[in-house]
Amino acid sequence: MEGVYRILSAEIIGPDVKRFEVQAPRVARYWKPGQFVILRAIEDGERIPLTVVEADPEFGVIVLIVQGVGKTTRTLNSLSEGDMIPDVAGPLGSPSDIEMFGTVAVIGGGVGTAIAYPTARALAEAGNRVVTIVGARTSDLLILVDELEAVADTVIVTTDDGTAGRAGFVTDALADVIAERRVDRVIAIGPLPMMAAVSALTLPHEIPTVVSLNPIMVDGTGMCGGCRVSVSGETKFACVDGPEFDAHGVDFELLAARNSSYCEFERRRLAEMGEK
Amino acid sequence: MPRTPMPEREGRLRALDFEEVNLGYTDQLAILEATRCLQCARPVCVDGCPVGVKINDFVAAVADGRFDEAGRIVATDNSLPAVCGRVCPQEIQCEGACVMGRRSSPIAIGHLERFVADRARGRGGEQAPATAPSGWSVAIVGSGPAGLACAADLSRLGHDVTVYEALHEAGGVLVYGIPEYRLPTAVVEAEVGRLEEMGVVFELNAPIGRAESIDDLLDRHDAVFIGIGAGLPRFLEVPGEHLVGVQSANEFLTRVNLMGANRSDAETPVLVGKRVAVIGGGNTALDAVRTALRAGADSATVYYRRTEDEMPARREEIRHAREEGVHFEFLLNPVGFGGSERVETMELVRMRQTEPGDDGRRSVEPIEGSEVAVPVDTVVVAVGNAPNPMLSGTPDLTMSRRGTIVTDEVGMTDKPGVFAGGDIVTGGATVILAMGAGRRAAQGIDAFLRSGALVEID
Numbered sequence: 001m002e003g004v005y006r007i008l009s010a011e012i013i014g015p016d017v018k019r020f021e022v023q024a025p026r027v028a029r030y031w032k033p034g035q036f037v038i039l040r041a042i043e044d045g046e047r048i049p050l051t052v053v054e055a056d057p058e059f060g061v062i063v064l065i066v067q068g069v070g071k072t073t074r075t076l077n078s079l080s081e082g083d084m085i086p087d088v089a090g091p092l093g094s095p096s097d098i099e100m101f102g103t104v105a106v107i108g109g110g111v112g113t114a115i116a117y118p119t120a121r122a123l124a125e126a127g128n129r130v131v132t133i134v135g136a137r138t139s140d141l142l143i144l145v146d147e148l149e150a151v152a153d154t155v156i157v158t159t160d161d162g163t164a165g166r167a168g169f170v171t172d173a174l175a176d177v178i179a180e181r182r183v184d185r186v187i188a189i190g191p192l193p194m195m196a197a198v199s200a201l202t203l204p205h206e207i208p209t210v211v212s213l214n215p216i217m218v219d220g221t222g223m224c225g226g227c228r229v230s231v232s233g234e235t236k237f238a239c240v241d242g243p244e245f246d247a248h249g250v251d252f253e254l255l256a257a258r259n260s261s262y263c264e265f266e267r268r269r270l271a272e273m274g275e276k
Numbered sequence: 277m278p279r280t281p282m283p284e285r286e287g288r289l290r291a292l293d294f295e296e297v298n299l300g301y302t303d304q305l306a307i308l309e310a311t312r313c314l315q316c317a318r319p320v321c322v323d324g325c326p327v328g329v330k331i332n333d334f335v336a337a338v339a340d341g342r343f344d345e346a347g348r349i350v351a352t353d354n355s356l357p358a359v360c361g362r363v364c365p366q367e368i369q370c371e372g373a374c375v376m377g378r379r380s381s382p383i384a385i386g387h388l389e390r391f392v393a394d395r396a397r398g399r400g401g402e403q404a405p406a407t408a409p410s411g412w413s414v415a416i417v418g419s420g421p422a423g424l425a426c427a428a429d430l431s432r433l434g435h436d437v438t439v440y441e442a443l444h445e446a447g448g449v450l451v452y453g454i455p456e457y458r459l460p461t462a463v464v465e466a467e468v469g470r471l472e473e474m475g476v477v478f479e480l481n482a483p484i485g486r487a488e489s490i491d492d493l494l495d496r497h498d499a500v501f502i503g504i505g506a507g508l509p510r511f512l513e514v515p516g517e518h519l520v521g522v523q524s525a526n527e528f529l530t531r532v533n534l535m536g537a538n539r540s541d542a543e544t545p546v547l548v549g550k551r552v553a554v555i556g557g558g559n560t561a562l563d564a565v566r567t568a569l570r571a572g573a574d575s576a577t578v579y580y581r582r583t584e585d586e587m588p589a590r591r592e593e594i595r596h597a598r599e600e601g602v603h604f605e606f607l608l609n610p611v612g613f614g615g616s617e618r619v620e621t622m623e624l625v626r627m628r629q630t631e632p633g634d635d636g637r638r639s640v641e642p643i644e645g646s647e648v649a650v651p652v653d654t655v656v657v658a659v660g661n662a663p664n665p666m667l668s669g670t671p672d673l674t675m676s677r678r679g680t681i682v683t684d685e686v687g688m689t690d691k692p693g694v695f696a697g698g699d700i701v702t703g704g705a706t707v708i709l710a711m712g713a714g715r716r717a718a719q720g721i722d723a724f725l726r727s728g729a730l731v732e733i734d
Contacts, residue, residue: 026481026482026487026488027487029487030486030487030488035486040444042543044536044543045543046535046543046544047444047535047544071543072543086444087444087480087481088481089442089443089444089480089481089482089483090481090483090486090487091483091486091487092483092486093486218527218530218531218534218535218544219442219443219452219530220442220483221442221443221483221507221664221666222507222508222664222665222666223452223507223508223509223526223530223664224509224524224526224527224530224531225508225509225511225523225524225526225527226523226524226527228511228518230518235511235513235517235518237508240665240666254518257519257520257617258518258520260520260617261520261521261547262545262547265545266545269543
């Protein structure tokens, strides 16, 4: 049934950001919003987690959006239509909580928007009023804005440099939304400092807030413990207990430190890659 | 006549690479060792074997130089003999029972088993007689020792077998956990290849429980065997344990064994550092500490809270580790880790043994005010594993409070047609016990399929 993970389409959608449609029938059939895959870009390659943006169970196809930051993601982004990915394991992780909450603010920062999109869509389908805030450093890095406009009640765009939407951070926009109306739930997915800032903003308002964490992982099945995070003082494994957690309990500082474990190695590998 | 020593590579030299430590008996050495066997009328060694290998018969065949026949005898009861010959704790099983042990030293049954299995593998493996296809199909979840043993027997019994594995390689703990120098990947690959030749299908990258549920598998297959092991690493739950550089033995070993992080051209990183501290006293702790030396550590030390006598590790591993330059510290227990972001120090408290309790076993207790701190670059925590959580929440599958799956004596769970065995049922144990459970479950599944119970469920 499995074993062939062919890239059916590959499209550049931003600087170093590529959108792939990949044949992965098992993942496509069982995936739910919030879940991820672990893949290897080449034989003997590293296993890296990537969140699935969309799945078509009928055709056995999943959509991945990849930002080339490390060696594996850059290698992946050098692949094109017709190429094979050696391994795509999944789905992994627990799905997002999709219920009728009322008004939900879904915030996507950078490529985190790719993860926020399926959850926003599922929440809208479940009857929630969905306010989406999409942020990026600059307009080139904004993704999925059209797709989000098709599913959300409101889409607010922010860029740090003001090249699109309102100038500033997603937290500025969120503060205004909270001031204007009742928000029953906030979901924030993006870089760690952004998620930490959103969490700090919603805490005094006592708005339940969920973040999707991206720690270092090897197997994705609860086996290595590399993805352990501290949530409300308890050790949790992001791969099986998450990746979504109550933002107000997450120790973001610790996670940032743990995510830098292999920085030196990654820099060296990237330098070697540049020399080739 | 003393026991014939296993030829092995010199300690300091072998600690520099991942080549196998034990070189294996030659034909002459195997015959020499096999002729020591007294051929007892009541072979107690067989009672000591969890899968009941007819040890007396295969050893007699080796003594006569009938190596192929010896291989066939072993293969009748043991589907992974090349693995078991290398990793079974023989000293507490067959060799522990051997009457020669009382006079001098027991027959080296493990070394002989490895010898006949390696010879058989050289010839392409021991082919089991083909059985007429039964028409039934069985799903096996997890490709570790329990799953492989169950798959082998079910396939021999004529059933269609599909093995589902979450990782990208088959073998479970045999490939991610046990290091190359103790169990070469090639040995496991050969065993998996043999099953494929028998018609067993392996579906990799298939995390059952997140992808298909057990009920989805029952739609597609007539019975299911769950052998997903105890892979959830336990931590010490002490301050500083989340510092960078503190890792579980599973993570450390998986990075090296499965992902090849020790190679210079590796795509996957691993933190080793100059001074490595390994916490624990089992085989996993010894695998981690010896791997650390091979991956470039200057010093590698095992810290165990009890004494050497209580170490659950195989004696051969402890001896091998010492020869390679591993340090051992006993009666010390970590109480915290220090450092800013990266771990720099480990705080330990000295332990003392208590008087033996009613069960005759000595426990340990901390000595107040005896804390010491040692400098470390990395720490590997090897204090055991909890049951794999991937199938928790499966409807009708009864689990204990510890998270293990509850089964009857033939391995059937409370969910009809669903069997389980190995570490997911017993909690963390050994390769051979898991294999034994896989084989018993294969018998149970076969009986279940042929009993007609299936029709009633449908």
